[in-house]
Each structure stands twice: as C-alpha cells, then as structure tokens.
Amino acid sequence: MSSMRHLLDLCKRRGFLFQSAEIHGGLRGAYDYGPLGVELKRNLSQEWWNSVVYQRSDVVGIDTAIITPPAVLKTSGHVDQFTDEMVDSKLTKERFRPDKAPPLRLDDRMRIPILAPDKPTAKLWESAIRTQFAKGAHITRNGKEIHLQVARMEEDKIVLKAEDNANQTVGQQDTQKSSATDSSSLSIPYRGYVDPNTNSPFLTESRPFNLMFKTYLDPIDPIDKVITTTIEAQSLPPSSPSSSSSSSTDLTRTRQLVDKALYPSLTYLRPETAQGVFINYATVQRSHPHLRIPFGIAQIGKSFRNEIRLEHAIFRTPEFEQMELEYFVAPWQAQDQFQAWREQRMGWWRYFARNKGRFRERPHAPDELAHYSSGCIDVEYLFPWGWGEVEGIANRGDFDLSRHSEATGIKLQYTDAVVMQERQQREKLTGKKETENLDRERFTPHVVESSCGLNRAMLALMLDAMDVVDESGKSVLLKPEDIVEDGNNNDDNVQTNIPKGQRIVMRLHPRLAPVKVAILPLVSNNEELAEICNAIGSELRQELEVNVSVEMQSTTVGRRYYRMDEIGTPWCITIDYDTLKDGSVTIRDRDSTEQRRIHKDEVLEIVRDGLRLNPKKGSFLKWVKDWDGQKPVN
Known part of the structure; x- marks a missing residue:
C-alpha cells in the first residue's frame, strides 16, 4: 500500500x-x-x-448560506450539544480527543516509555515529571525516552515505584523512612488513554468543547465590545466580598454580560x-x-x-x-x-x-x-x-x-393531495366520513x-488509485525505507521519492481523471504538428467538454507519457511526421501502456465511448475491457 x-x-x-x-x-x-x-x-x-x-x-x-443565525443551530441542538471531549497533555500542551486516544503502552520491564521529540525536550520533561507530576517516582531517561517504573495497574490509576527503592511501592517505604514521599504523589490518575504522540499519562481532566466557529455581523469590532463590557463590569460592586468564591462568581457575571452584549450580532459558520x-x-x-x-x-x-x-x-x-x-x-x-x-x-x-x-x-x-x-x-x-x-x-x-x-410555529408537514382526493371520493360514494389512516394524508x-x-x-x-510499478510495469510494494530524497525537485523527474527504476501511476477512473487526454507532438518546434495538436484538442474540448492538455515541452515522448501516468491521464495521443502523410496518430492507454495507430478522426469517438464506459467491440483499451458491461450507478 x-x-x-x-x-x-x-x-x-x-x-x-x-x-x-x-x-x-x-x-x-x-x-x-x-x-x-x-x-x-x-x-x-x-x-x-x-x-x-x-x-x-x-x-x-x-x-x-454559510453564515447561520444562532436560532437555527440552537433549535438543531448544535449550540448545546455539538461538542467533543477535549484533553490537554501536561507535557506537550497539545490537545486531543480522548475517544481517539490509545491505551497506555508498557514495555516488557513494566515501564511506561514516554517519547520526546529530542534529547533536550526529554530532559525538560523529566524535570517536570520529577518536580510537578510524580514527585518521588522512580524515573530514568535514555536519549529521547523517559521511563517510569510501574508497580501495578489499578482500575482508575497507575501506581508507580518510588525513587528510593524501585522494588518497593508507595506506602511500603513510607513507614521505613523519615523523609518518606507522600504515597498519593505516586498514584497517577488513569482513564484508559494516554497522549497519542508520546504515551504520556499526565493529562488534564476531559471537558466538553464546542466545535462551531462564531463570527459577528457588526460594523463595530466585537473585541471593542468585550473591552468596554469588561471595564463596566469591573466598576460594579463585588457579588459577595466576604466569599472566597467571589472571584469566580464575578468572572461568570462578566462573561454573561459580554455574551449579552455580543449576542445581537452573533452568527456561526455552519458546521454542516x-x-x-x-x-x-x-x-x-x-x-x-x-x-x-x-x-x-x-x-x-x-x-x-x-x-x-x-x-x-x-x-x-x-x-x-x-x-x-x-x-x-x-x-x-x-x-x-x-x-x-x-x-x-x-x-x-x-x-x-x-x-x-x-x-x-x-x-x-x-x-x-x-x-x-x-x-x-x-x-x-x-x-x-x-x-x-x-x-x-x-x-x-x-x-x-x-x-x-x-x-418557529410553522408546520413543516407534507400533505398527500392524491391520497386525500381518493378518500374524499370514497366518502362521496359511501356518504360516510373516514376516520382511519388520516395520518397517511398529512404527516x-x-x-x-x-x-x-x-x-x-x-x-x-x-x-486507492496510486500505484507504483517497476520497469516492466508490474506493481510493487513501496516501503517507507525506500524513499529517495531529491532536493532538486526537477519537474521532469517523476521519481523524486521512490527507488530508481520505479515510477508512480495514478490509476484513477477515467471519469475522475483531472486531464482526460494529453496530446503530444513528437517535436515541439514544428508548426504543422502543433497545428494538428491544437485542432484535435479543440475538437475534444468543444464536443466532450473535458480537460485536454496539449504538451509542447521539448522532453522525450517517453518522459511525457510517464508524467501523464503520474497524474492519472487515461490516454495520450502522439502526433508525428506520419500524421502529416496519412492522418494517423498513436493512442496510448495509461494502465496497459498499449499503443495503437488510429486515424486522427477516430480519436473523438474512442474517447467519447471510453468516458461513457460504452466501448465498441474490439476496443484495444485495457481499462475498457476491465469495465465492459458496467453501467453508471443510478
């Protein structure tokens, strides 16, 4: 793959x-x-x-419209419920969804390996763990990896071994040493997941996070309103001067005042x-x-x-x-x-x-x-x-x-007039009002x-379409270690990141291919060949309304074929000196690399049939054979 x-x-x-x-x-x-x-x-x-x-x-x-009033999204439940749970990694400060995070990984020595991006960062993280997150825990560092020795796993926490005696857990050594470490500092909360990038268990509590983007339809900068409202809120007397929670209460009150000031101009970028x-x-x-x-x-x-x-x-x-x-x-x-x-x-x-x-x-x-x-x-x-x-x-x-x-109070229902008329006709014939199945008329x-x-x-x-082939055209398995770096990024080199002798073929379905046909003159500086190329290209564009590329580069036809293979072009048409004599051109199929001489007047019909997946009997195009008999899904 x-x-x-x-x-x-x-x-x-x-x-x-x-x-x-x-x-x-x-x-x-x-x-x-x-x-x-x-x-x-x-x-x-x-x-x-x-x-x-x-x-x-x-x-x-x-x-x-993309910009959506809050009433719509309040009604749909997005304002109150369109949230994900969010967790912060205390080491990296990055945030992630806990439902997408992996479980803790232990090595074969019952250690938690925490992987830092480099050695200096590993050193900083080790210090933070020792001084803030797990004081007294047995910690070692080897290059970019930090290891915490685990004593045992419990349902909602990890018990680490202590620094002074790696063979003893918390509590065992607290009774033996006067300078014992508090056992609670060596119990790390564990909720079934860790930082997906580092395997670190040092995380914040999860909290809901609304996924919608707010914006404001107002000529006045909303930040100005926030500043003004905040200053006004600060001039109000404290809500409860003697209470230790007054600061939190005042913050909540300020937030409510800000929300009230901004609400008249509040809108959202639609989340769906x-x-x-x-x-x-x-x-x-x-x-x-x-x-x-x-x-x-x-x-x-x-x-x-x-x-x-x-x-x-x-x-x-x-x-x-x-x-x-x-x-x-x-x-x-x-x-x-x-x-x-x-x-x-x-x-x-x-x-x-x-x-x-x-x-x-x-x-x-x-x-x-x-x-x-x-x-x-x-x-x-x-x-x-x-x-x-x-x-x-x-x-x-x-x-x-x-x-x-x-x-809104507006009935968003459907009335089936045909069913209603049929009932009314039956009632006229029978003289009786029908009371059953009325929910099939209006619902x-x-x-x-x-x-x-x-x-x-x-x-x-x-x-799905990307394929790597060798010189014989056979698909090969491309491995990450096969990458060949090429800083020159030469446009003609289609092998900037794959081994020598291999190349990429983008086997897109022809109806999806960004370029349907490439027209290639054998030489780029011949006006007669260029004129024929442009004429065929114009006919295809006008009749089929598809993207056609006329490639006038001076590189070899083979290189241009490979470039077209790489971007998924199903067919290449080569115009050469024989075209001037008898009107014949070479058509090449991307997937089979098969080539055939046809008259230039046949190009339009072949491409049209190919795009419609309705090939005529005897077509040489490999993909047409592969798709023969299939019809677009309705």
Missing part, C-alpha cells in the same frame, strides 16, 4: 494540493487545491451530483450543510409542487468545524466540503428507503474504486446512535493509518423538521440522510 508521504509529495509536485499561505509560513490544517486538484475535486463532485440529482427525477438541488436544507423544506415544496414523497434535496458546500486535532492532511481540517442529500420519506417508508440508499451509495463508491475491498460498511452500534436515529452506517476506506469514514447514511426520523417546526416526513466529505473522498480515491 502506497504511503501518505508519497502521495502528498506527488500532490505538491504535480499541482494537486498546496499548503495554504506557504510563503507566509502556512496555516495549520489549511490547504489550497492546485490546477489538477481542483479538476479532480470538481469531477468527483459532478459525478456525485450526476448520480444523486441528474439521474433521478425525485431530487432537486439547493445552495444555502444539512440545516440549510431543513429550514428550506417548505420553501422548496411550495416552489416545486410536482415533488411527491419520497423526494430529496441535495447540496454541495463548505462547512466549518473547530476540530481539536487536525490530522492526515485533508482528512480532517477546519474547513471542508460536504456533499449531502436529505431524502424526505413517509414514516412507513423510512427503513426501506434507508436500505435502498445504503446500497446505492456503497455501489457508487465501489464503481469508482480500483480496490473495491478497501471500502466497507460499518453499522453503528446501538450506543453510537443519536437518540432520534433508528439506523446509521458509515462507508469507510482503509487508509494507511486504518479504517476511516468517508460517508455516513442515517435514518434521522422526523427529528429535524419537528424541532424547527416547534421553534411530518422522516429523513434519510447521505452525508459525504468531498475532501476525504478525494483523498481516499487518490490513495
């Missing part, structure tokens, strides 16, 4: 992904998508939109796109009266979460894009529709995957489900660090529409949600 390091190196060299504001030192968790990255991301989102919206008659799109769909449910229904239950509203847009821990490049970032579908169904349809969308979405992922086995479903256990949800599954990809979520499909019930209806719809991270999808499918 190719490593993240190799992929990120390729992304930077070839223009898929850049560190944002790199010339100013960068910003943690912020990335810019380069010319190839933006094409891949656009293709991926378009394929999602095609599958979820264009290939169906029951789904429409919407694009809602879904709420924009729910609050527009009635508007969409009124403007599209032909939509009958079940129907869906889809949206692609940016969301923001103040994540405690940013990791794995674009896998977890504070700013990300979501592709979400809210599918509104009758209550009695919800479970069947949940199963149908579960199958449809998993089929979509596997349709574009090279290694289908690296995608799986993970049903949520009952204790993982939200109180309003009756079912949820994650679509996961096997990343280099383990399984990670790329999409969630959930049966949300009527929670969202009911909450917004209660908060609050339930929601089946599909929520997919576009950035994670791009990362997963690039890792």
Whole structure:
C-alpha cells in the first residue's frame, strides 16, 4: 500500500494540493487545491451530483448560506450539544480527543516509555515529571525516552515505584523512612488513554468543547465590545466580598454580560450543510409542487468545524466540503428507503474504486446512535493509518423538521393531495366520513440522510488509485525505507521519492481523471504538428467538454507519457511526421501502456465511448475491457 508521504509529495509536485499561505509560513490544517486538484475535486463532485440529482427525477438541488443565525443551530441542538471531549497533555500542551486516544503502552520491564521529540525536550520533561507530576517516582531517561517504573495497574490509576527503592511501592517505604514521599504523589490518575504522540499519562481532566466557529455581523469590532463590557463590569460592586468564591462568581457575571452584549450580532459558520436544507423544506415544496414523497434535496458546500486535532492532511481540517442529500420519506417508508440508499451509495463508491475491498460498511452500534436515529452506517476506506469514514447514511426520523417546526410555529408537514382526493371520493360514494389512516394524508416526513466529505473522498480515491510499478510495469510494494530524497525537485523527474527504476501511476477512473487526454507532438518546434495538436484538442474540448492538455515541452515522448501516468491521464495521443502523410496518430492507454495507430478522426469517438464506459467491440483499451458491461450507478 502506497504511503501518505508519497502521495502528498506527488500532490505538491504535480499541482494537486498546496499548503495554504506557504510563503507566509502556512496555516495549520489549511490547504489550497492546485490546477489538477481542483479538476479532480470538481469531477468527483459532478459525478456525485450526476448520480444523486441528474439521474433521478425525485431530487432537486439547493445552495444555502454559510453564515447561520444562532436560532437555527440552537433549535438543531448544535449550540448545546455539538461538542467533543477535549484533553490537554501536561507535557506537550497539545490537545486531543480522548475517544481517539490509545491505551497506555508498557514495555516488557513494566515501564511506561514516554517519547520526546529530542534529547533536550526529554530532559525538560523529566524535570517536570520529577518536580510537578510524580514527585518521588522512580524515573530514568535514555536519549529521547523517559521511563517510569510501574508497580501495578489499578482500575482508575497507575501506581508507580518510588525513587528510593524501585522494588518497593508507595506506602511500603513510607513507614521505613523519615523523609518518606507522600504515597498519593505516586498514584497517577488513569482513564484508559494516554497522549497519542508520546504515551504520556499526565493529562488534564476531559471537558466538553464546542466545535462551531462564531463570527459577528457588526460594523463595530466585537473585541471593542468585550473591552468596554469588561471595564463596566469591573466598576460594579463585588457579588459577595466576604466569599472566597467571589472571584469566580464575578468572572461568570462578566462573561454573561459580554455574551449579552455580543449576542445581537452573533452568527456561526455552519458546521454542516444539512440545516440549510431543513429550514428550506417548505420553501422548496411550495416552489416545486410536482415533488411527491419520497423526494430529496441535495447540496454541495463548505462547512466549518473547530476540530481539536487536525490530522492526515485533508482528512480532517477546519474547513471542508460536504456533499449531502436529505431524502424526505413517509414514516412507513423510512427503513426501506434507508436500505435502498445504503446500497446505492456503497455501489457508487465501489464503481469508482480500483480496490473495491478497501471500502466497507460499518453499522453503528446501538450506543453510537443519536437518540432520534433508528439506523446509521458509515462507508469507510482503509487508509494507511486504518479504517476511516468517508460517508455516513442515517435514518434521522422526523427529528429535524419537528424541532424547527416547534421553534418557529410553522408546520413543516407534507400533505398527500392524491391520497386525500381518493378518500374524499370514497366518502362521496359511501356518504360516510373516514376516520382511519388520516395520518397517511398529512404527516411530518422522516429523513434519510447521505452525508459525504468531498475532501476525504478525494483523498481516499487518490490513495486507492496510486500505484507504483517497476520497469516492466508490474506493481510493487513501496516501503517507507525506500524513499529517495531529491532536493532538486526537477519537474521532469517523476521519481523524486521512490527507488530508481520505479515510477508512480495514478490509476484513477477515467471519469475522475483531472486531464482526460494529453496530446503530444513528437517535436515541439514544428508548426504543422502543433497545428494538428491544437485542432484535435479543440475538437475534444468543444464536443466532450473535458480537460485536454496539449504538451509542447521539448522532453522525450517517453518522459511525457510517464508524467501523464503520474497524474492519472487515461490516454495520450502522439502526433508525428506520419500524421502529416496519412492522418494517423498513436493512442496510448495509461494502465496497459498499449499503443495503437488510429486515424486522427477516430480519436473523438474512442474517447467519447471510453468516458461513457460504452466501448465498441474490439476496443484495444485495457481499462475498457476491465469495465465492459458496467453501467453508471443510478
């Protein structure tokens, strides 16, 4: 399996992904998508939109505002409940989520190894442990590693051996020495996890942390309001002068005054796109009266979460894009529709995957489900660090529409006019009023949600497509120790971080490839060849509306082939002197490296058939054979 390091190196060299504001030192968790990255991301989102919206008659799109008033998110529960638990490492000062942290690791000598980044830091940490966190504990240091000797593990604490006698635990030696160390100082609280980077058990208590970004719509700087309100609060008499807790009480009062002053201009950057769909449910229904239950509203847009821990490049970032579908169904349809969308979405992922086995479903256990949800599954990809979520499909019930209806007094219900008319006709014929099954005429719809991270999808499918081949074209297993550093970063060198004789091939599905066709003149300074290249390129762009690259560099055709392989281009068309004589060109397939002479007028038809996955009999393209008989998932 190719490593993240190799992929990120390729992304930077070839223009898929850049560190944002790199010339100013960068910003943690912020990335810019380069010319190839933006094409891949656009293709991926378009394929999602095609599958979820264009290939169906029951789904429409919407694009809602990013800046969201607090009333919306208060109603949805985000203001009060959209939190993660957060823990601080006392040694590194870094924060992390305890539910993602590993358990304590002991070596074979019953010691806790704490790994520092370097020797000077290890020395500082050792001093802090001796003087602050575990006074009197038996501690040793070897290079970058600090070792604490463990006497025993208990349910909620770690008992360390003492410095004066490593074979005695706390309490045993306290009765023997007048200068005994307090036994409590050698008992470390343990809650089942440690710092994931260092294995340190010296942590703060966990506390909730709201993940939403606040902002303020006000011409007056909110900091000015904070300063003014704080000064005014300080002029007020103390709440309880004789109380030892007066300082804390006054701080709470000041915070309340600040919140009150800022609230009129308070807004949030949306943490998800879904709420924009729910609050527009009635508007969409009124403007599209032909939509009958079940129907869906889809949206692609940016969301923001103040994540405690940013990791794995674009896998977890504070700013990300979501592709979400809210599918509104009758209550009695919800479970069947949940199963149908579960199958449809998993089929979509596997349709574009090279290694289908690296995608799986993970049903949520009952204790993982939200109180309003009756079912949820994650679509996961096997990343280099383990399984990670790329999409969630959930049966949300009527929670969202009911909450917004209660908060606003506006009934967010669905009335089935057809069912109502049928009942009324029966009543006319029978002369009797029907009182049963009226809840099938008017009801609050339930929601089946599909929520997919576009950035994670791009990362997963690039890792899935990335292959390393030897000189014969055979796939090889790339190991971290195989990395070859090359400070020159020559654009023509496609082997900057892999062993000599090996190269990268990005085997992206042709519909996702950022460049669909590369057109290569045999020589770059021949005007006649250049004219034919540009003519073929223009025809492909106009007829197929795809990204075509005309490569006029003076490097060899072989090097240009390899460069196109590395960025995932399915086909290369080479124009040479025979083209001037008989109109023939060479078409090369990325995955098989097979080449064939065809007439230049056939290029358009072959590429069109290839992108439609509808090859004609006898096609020489290997990927066409591999995909023969498959149809896009609807």
